[in-house]
Amino acid sequence: MRDTLEGxxxxxxxxxxxxxxxxxxxxxxxxxxxCTNPHPIAVKAHCMFVRSNLGDPGLFPGTAEVERKLISxxxxxxxxxxxxxxxxxxGTEGNIxxxxxxxxxxxxxxxxxxxxxxxxxxxxKVGDLxxxxxxxxxxxxxxRVDLGExxxxxxxxxxxxxxxxxxxxxxQVDDIRSLSKIAEERGIFLHVDAAFGxxxxxxxxxxxxxxxxxxxxxxxxxxxxxxxxxxxxxVLLFRREEYLRSLDIETPYLTSAKQCxxxxxxxxxxxxxxxxxxxxxxxxxxxRIVRECMRVTRLLKEELESYLTPVIxxxxxxxxxRCRAEKLKAELLxxxxxxxxxxxxxxxxxxxxxxxxxxxxxxxxSCVKRVLSSSPSSFV
Amino acid sequence: MRDTLEGxxxxxxxxxxxxxxxxxxxxxxxxxxxCTNPHPIAVKAHCMFVRSNLGDPGLFPGTAEVERKLISxxxxxxxxxxxxxxxxxxGTEGNIxxxxxxxxxxxxxxxxxxxxxxxxxxxxKVGDLxxxxxxxxxxxxxxRVDLGExxxxxxxxxxxxxxxxxxxxxxQVDDIRSLSKIAEERGIFLHVDAAFGxxxxxxxxxxxxxxxxxxxxxxxxxxxxxxxxxxxxxVLLFRREEYLRSLDIETPYLTSAKQCxxxxxxxxxxxxxxxxxxxxxxxxxxxRIVRECMRVTRLLKEELESYLTPVIxxxxxxxxxRCRAEKLKAELLxxxxxxxxxxxxxxxxxxxxxxxxxxxxxxxxSCVKRVLSSSPSSFV
Numbered sequence: 223m224r225d226t227l228e229g230x231x232x233x234x235x236x237x238x239x240x241x242x243x244x245x246x247x248x249x250x251x252x253x254x255x256x257c258t259n260p261h262p263i264a265v266k267a268h269c270m271f272v273r274s275n276l277g278d279p280g281l282f283p284g285t286a287e288v289e290r291k292l293i294s295x296x297x298x299x300x301x302x303x304x305x306x307x308x309x310x311x312x313g314t315e316g317n318i319x320x321x322x323x324x325x326x327x328x329x330x331x332x333x334x335x336x337x338x339x340x341x342x343x344x345x346x347k348v349g350d351l352x353x354x355x356x357x358x359x360x361x362x363x364x365x366r367v368d369l370g371e372x373x374x375x376x377x378x379x380x381x382x383x384x385x386x387x388x389x390x391x392x393x394q395v396d397d398i399r400s401l402s403k404i405a406e407e408r409g410i411f412l413h414v415d416a417a418f419g420x421x422x423x424x425x426x427x428x429x430x431x432x433x434x435x436x437x438x439x440x441x442x443x444x445x446x447x448x449x450x451x452x453x454x455x456x457v458l459l460f461r462r463e464e465y466l467r468s469l470d471i472e473t474p475y476l477t478s479a480k481q482c483x484x485x486x487x488x489x490x491x492x493x494x495x496x497x498x499x500x501x502x503x504x505x506x507x508x509x510r511i512v513r514e515c516m517r518v519t520r521l522l523k524e525e526l527e528s529y530l531t532p533v534i535x536x537x538x539x540x541x542x543x544r545c546r547a548e549k550l551k552a553e554l555l556x557x558x559x560x561x562x563x564x565x566x567x568x569x570x571x572x573x574x575x576x577x578x579x580x581x582x583x584x585x586x587x588s589c590v591k592r593v594l595s596s597s598p599s600s601f602v
Numbered sequence: 603m604r605d606t607l608e609g610x611x612x613x614x615x616x617x618x619x620x621x622x623x624x625x626x627x628x629x630x631x632x633x634x635x636x637c638t639n640p641h642p643i644a645v646k647a648h649c650m651f652v653r654s655n656l657g658d659p660g661l662f663p664g665t666a667e668v669e670r671k672l673i674s675x676x677x678x679x680x681x682x683x684x685x686x687x688x689x690x691x692x693g694t695e696g697n698i699x700x701x702x703x704x705x706x707x708x709x710x711x712x713x714x715x716x717x718x719x720x721x722x723x724x725x726x727k728v729g730d731l732x733x734x735x736x737x738x739x740x741x742x743x744x745x746r747v748d749l750g751e752x753x754x755x756x757x758x759x760x761x762x763x764x765x766x767x768x769x770x771x772x773x774q775v776d777d778i779r780s781l782s783k784i785a786e787e788r789g790i791f792l793h794v795d796a797a798f799g800x801x802x803x804x805x806x807x808x809x810x811x812x813x814x815x816x817x818x819x820x821x822x823x824x825x826x827x828x829x830x831x832x833x834x835x836x837v838l839l840f841r842r843e844e845y846l847r848s849l850d851i852e853t854p855y856l857t858s859a860k861q862c863x864x865x866x867x868x869x870x871x872x873x874x875x876x877x878x879x880x881x882x883x884x885x886x887x888x889x890r891i892v893r894e895c896m897r898v899t900r901l902l903k904e905e906l907e908s909y910l911t912p913v914i915x916x917x918x919x920x921x922x923x924r925c926r927a928e929k930l931k932a933e934l935l936x937x938x939x940x941x942x943x944x945x946x947x948x949x950x951x952x953x954x955x956x957x958x959x960x961x962x963x964x965x966x967x968s969c970v971k972r973v974l975s976s977s978p979s980s981f982v
Contacts, residue, residue: 229884232643239647239878245664246654257655257867263612267619269649272832274626275637281940284625311691311834314866322731344866346851351702353733446867452652453869454691454834471726474945484864486694486724487637487826489833498619504609560661565854 249577254562258575261450267498274490285490302433307459309493313417314344316442316458324382324411326468333381338367340389382411387431388419393540402437421448425509445496455492515539525587542569629957634942638955641830647878654870665870682813687839689873693797694724696822696838704762704791706848713761718747720769762791767811768799773920782817801828805889825876835872895919905967922949
């Protein structure tokens with residue numbers, strides 16, 4: 223242990239770090255992640271604002287102004303320019319804080335939340351943290367939440383419904399319009415988890431998942447996924463001020479009097495990186511990247527569908543193929559490819575992020591075909 | 603709104619960002635914050651690892667190894683080399699997660715936590731999030747938690763006691779040994795919030811606040827404060843594995859099976875920056891910086907004590923002076939100086955971070971004297 227206590231030269235430390243950096247997996251062969259290499263302008267903006275702390279906005283009024291501009295742009299983008307919110311550490315914080323607001327405004331103790339079975343695992347954290355029962359509604363045959371199941375699970379203690387716009391497993395989108403109708407009829411808060419789909423769906427012409435749908439009370443979307451911002455960069459938006467205010471606590475020794483965020487000290491770098499990407503590419507430029515990801519997703523599906531059955535026709539840039547998933551995943555890993563697996567139905571899952579270009583996808587497809595043909599009965 | 607949708611050149615975007623960056627306050631005149639300029643090697647390390655995601659450690663085994671090494675070094679530094687934990691987004695997450703573990707292991711519903719009145723405002727978030735009653739114990743005349751008050755507030759539903767090692771307002775340190783004795787006698791979890799003091803006290807020879815004290819079950823300390831790491835970089839440590847495991851949830855589609863952190867996607871950059879600072883300076887180098895901050899703290903106290911009465915003799919690098927605080931703060935702000943205020947007793951608060959060098963402190967002291975002498979009866 224003694225050696226760790228003595229100082230070393232900058233050169234020596236950075237060279238040690240380079241060694242660790244080289245152990246990390248380059249994204250070029252990763253189809254298992256919803257993150258990607260940040261856009262070069264995101265990295266530049268991030269490093270410019272590396273010291274800035276949005277937890278103390280009076281000291282960082284410039285960074286705070288960038289955050290306000292980003293929130294305002296995204297409020298409009300998601301269909302309600304009066305929506306308000308802040309830049310989070312990502313979708314998990316967005317889901318926690320949305321459910322905390324719903325619970326606080328409801329005034330119900332020991333409440334429950336009805337989520338699709340396809341909801342992200344962060345809802346397990348929500349349940350444990352907030353003392354809420356998480357009721358999982360079964361999916362229909364298209365792997366969207368079954369609306370009858372949602373209605374069946376609602377009771378007097380239901381403080382929120384959740385719809386997913388771009389599920390983690392299949393990239394599927396729930397029927398937010400119908401969920402909204404149920405939520406409005408019952409007077410229940412509706413949260414949309416668009417962590418993945420928020421920066422995909424609008425560019426595919428799908429807009430009925432956000433504040434354009436009347437019953438949607440909150441929405442979370444992650445610039446550090448398909449908007450190519452740096453980590454951590456998520457956005458949480460509420461339709462009404464009272465929801466955000468229900469998260470406030472007093473902050474006596476800061477330059478602001480109240481704080482509604484989950485964390486205290488809060489990096490400005492991720493927020494600024496998201497703003498930089500959106501300003502630089504514009505929504506038109508972002509749209510081109512998303513549509514190219516969709517084209518490559520369909521290409522990969524076509525390349526492999528005579529070998530493996532896709533679980534659904536891709537709605538976003540995720541494609542899953544039915545197979546003996548853990549076995550195929552392990553074989554692909556031996557060839558240097560990272561995919562993940564899903565359980566119901568058993569399938570491998572490929573997320574076609576911007577780093578998965580056409581040539582990467584084709585190389586991956588030939589590897590899959592090679593592995594499958596080496597032992598035709600082992601994987602299907 | 604239309605203009606925000608169109609792409610702009612990289613040059614144009616970065617020049618817009620420079621304008622916002624220049625609105626932020628340079629730390630050189632800030633005495634109100636427990637953050638500081640990150641060490642140059644922290645910034646270099648951070649930018650090297652800007653894309654890395656500790657939320658998916660199988661893709662970032664190199665970054666995950668740096669996190670493990672950091673945790674191992676700090677476990678030893680805080681007195682129990684077998685302590686385990688992870689790199690958080692900061693002290694607020696540390697306090698939330700420690701209380702969540704204490705609650706989960708206790709098995710008590712509708713529990714309470716006994717904290718000093720001097721506890722950080724993040725405990726208000728803890729109470730709201732976790733559904734715990736936060737019982738505030740009064741302080742003694744030295745502004746340490748009154749042990750009799752703590753004992754009086756404990757009941758069958760008390761799931762944790764909290765001690766502060768470096769309070770946010772005064773930098774005071776609670777009597778952790780005595781709190782530990784109470785906690786052990788009653789069989790209650792003891793958490794130490796050393797967000798600020800964790801990287802100060804050991805260098806001043808004060809070591810009886812950490813795992814060296816037998817009843818301490820968890821400890822949080824922030825490298826992004828006095829260890830000059832980048833934001834976000836906090837550390838949460840538990841003495842026993844079961845506490846950390848009580849935070850686990852299953853994570854089906856990642857490269858790891860379980861996740862105990864509060865957030866999902868989690869930047870590696872802050873963790874690596876903390877490791878880089880500690881490796882480069884060593885604990886000896888960090889100690890020199892801390893002791894210089896203490897020397898400047900005492901200097902500032904001596905410069906001003908014939909004008910204003912210090913609330914306590916500084917224990918860490920924080921000094922507070924009794925006065926009509928909001929009024930003096932406003933006058934100092936006109937001169938470009940940032941201090942914060944505390945309410946009980948009414949005082950201005952000066953945190954002497956590494957950016958507050960001797961010459962900065964002397965310049966600040968003359969400004970205070972000038973303001974005071976301009977209107978001798980207004981501020982005291």
